[in-house]
Amino acid sequence: xxxxxxxxxxxxxxxxxxxxxxxxxxxxxxxxxxxxxxxxxxxxxxxxxxxxxxxxxxxxxxxxxxxxxxxxxxxxxxxxxxxxxxxxxxxxxxxxxxxxxxxxxxxxxxxxxxxxxxxxxxxxxxxxxxxxxxxxxxxxxxx
Numbered sequence: 001x002x003x004x005x006x007x008x009x010x011x012x013x014x015x016x017x018x019x020x021x022x023x024x025x026x027x028x029x030x031x032x033x034x035x036x037x038x039x040x041x042x043x044x045x046x047x048x049x050x051x052x053x054x055x056x057x058x059x060x061x062x063x064x065x066x067x068x069x070x071x072x073x074x075x076x077x078x079x080x081x082x083x084x085x086x087x088x089x090x091x092x093x094x095x096x097x098x099x100x101x102x103x104x105x106x107x108x109x110x111x112x113x114x115x116x117x118x119x120x121x122x123x124x125x126x127x128x129x130x131x132x133x134x135x136x137x138x139x140x141x142x143x
Contacts, residue, residue: 027054027055027094027128028054028055028056028057029053029054029055029056029063029128030056030057030063030066031053031056031063031066031067031070031131032066032141033070033139033141034067034070034071034131034132034133034139034141035130035139035141036130036132036133037132037133037134037135038132038133038134038135039132040135041135043132043134043135044121044122044123044132044134045119045120045121045122045134046122047087047088047090047102047122049122050088050102050122050123050124051067051121051122051123051124051131051132051134052123052124052126052127052128052129052131053066053067053123053124053125053128053131054125054126054127054128055125055126055128056125060125060126061083061103061125063125064083064103064105064123064125067123067131068081068105068107068121068123069140070139070140070141071107071133071134071137071138071139071140072137072138072139072140073109073110073111073137074109074110074111074112074136074137075109075110075111075112075114076138077109077110078140079107079108079109079137080107080108080109081105081106081107081108081121082105082106082108083103083104083105084104084105084106084120085103085104086101086102086103086104087101087102087104087122088101088102088104088122089101090102090124092124092126092127094126094127095126100124100126100127101124102122102123102124103122103123103124103125104120104121104122105120105121105122105123106118106119106120106121107119107120107121109137121134
């Protein structure tokens with residue numbers, strides 16, 4: 001049986017996250033295209049240099065999915081992905097209690113030689129910086 005303190009903590013966190021996402025519409029972003037490629041080869045592939053997509057119009061993770069769905073692998077195919085969970089706390093003014101977590105996604109793709117590959121990508125929806133294309137990839141841009 002879960003303790004009352006644990007249940008209270010879950011209640012407070014879920015209420016805080018909901019308020020954080022829905023109360024400040026000035027921090028809602030739509031990821032519809034990717035323009036520039038990252039200059040740093042660690043961008044997105046290490047927790048120290050996460051992709052910061054901000055909160056999407058429908059939810060925080062909506063922008064994570066929108067970002068990943070725009071990525072094209074070296075063979076010209078859309079990457080596939082799976083969320084592995086959260087990790088790697090970091091300070092953020094945009095997160096409840098001043099700490100945010102990154103989400104880890106495994107992306108699956110085909111390299112130029114036709115070999116199937118997997119990599120881990122770290123993404124935050126708490127903070128926003130114009131998302132960049134991962135080095136070695138390109139982007140599918142509508143229009």
